[in-house]
Amino acid sequence: MKTITNYLSVLGVFSMFMIAIPMYAQTSPQLTDPEIASVAVVANQIDIDFAKIAMNKSKNKEVLDFASRMVEDHTAVINQAVALVTKLKVVPKDNAVSKSLLDQAAETKAKLKKLTNKNFDKFYVENEVAYHKQVIGAVNTLLIPQSQNGELKELLSNVVPALEVHLGHAEMLQKKMASKK
Numbered sequence: 001m002k003t004i005t006n007y008l009s010v011l012g013v014f015s016m017f018m019i020a021i022p023m024y025a026q027t028s029p030q031l032t033d034p035e036i037a038s039v040a041v042v043a044n045q046i047d048i049d050f051a052k053i054a055m056n057k058s059k060n061k062e063v064l065d066f067a068s069r070m071v072e073d074h075t076a077v078i079n080q081a082v083a084l085v086t087k088l089k090v091v092p093k094d095n096a097v098s099k100s101l102l103d104q105a106a107e108t109k110a111k112l113k114k115l116t117n118k119n120f121d122k123f124y125v126e127n128e129v130a131y132h133k134q135v136i137g138a139v140n141t142l143l144i145p146q147s148q149n150g151e152l153k154e155l156l157s158n159v160v161p162a163l164e165v166h167l168g169h170a171e172m173l174q175k176k177m178a179s180k181k
Contacts, residue, residue, distance in 0.1 A: 031095060031146045037085050038092035039101070039143060040156065043135050044074040044081070046105040050131070053112045054124045062173055063121045066128070070166065077159055084155055097142075118177075125174045132167035136160060 031039070047070050054067035085092060108127060115123050139156055147153040 031097070031142070032093065033088075033147060033149050033152055034085075034090050034093035035095040035098070036143050036147055036152065036156075037081060037090060038094055038098045039138070040159075041078055041081050041092055042098040042101050043138070044078045046101060047128075047131060047135075048074045048078075049105065049109060050112065050124065050127065053109060054120075057112070057116070057120050058124065059117070060121050062176070063124060066125075066169060066173055069169070070128070073162060073166065077162070080155060084151055088149065088151065090149075097138075122177060125170055125177060128170040129167065129174055132163055132170060136163045136167065139163065 051067035051070035051074075054063055055071070058064050058067065112120065112124060112127075139160055144153055144156045147156060
């Protein structure tokens with residue numbers, strides 16, 4: 001029964017996250033470049049935060065290596081975004097999308113902090129798969145199309161292949177973990 005409850009809890013967190021960005025993409029007003037910059041930085045910081053939790057809790061070498069890669073790569077993207085907004089003299093602006101991401105991340109972080117061992121690793125990797133799918137979708141369907149500045153649009157476009165590599169790595173890790181049951 002406890003396994004079913006944990007599974008339903010995981011599904012609940014995923015489903016809330018999976019509907020948030022598409023909902024905003026369909027119903028929100030046009031995002032400004034400062035708002036897009038905020039969403040981009042927030043999305044990257046969230047994945048860094050998830051990875052840091054994994055680095056502190058997991059004992060699985062592959063999960064630890066993946067988490068380390070997430071910290072490194074997403075920190076690099078944030079640094080690129082900060083350099084660009086500094087150059088453009090743009091101040092990222094909080095908005096409904098970035099606030100929703102932060103609210104959902106808080107729930108996921110709380111869940112990550114409660115889980116242990118294989119339950120933690122499984123949840124972390126499943127979350128990474130779902131998170132990267134959602135972020136890729138948001139970048140492609142919301143952030144890039146609404147970007148007005150060419151350099152911001154280019155930065156976002158250049159990040160998508162790295163996000164796709166992260167997704168592929170997470171999916172591969174997910175399959176590997178599922179086969180070890």
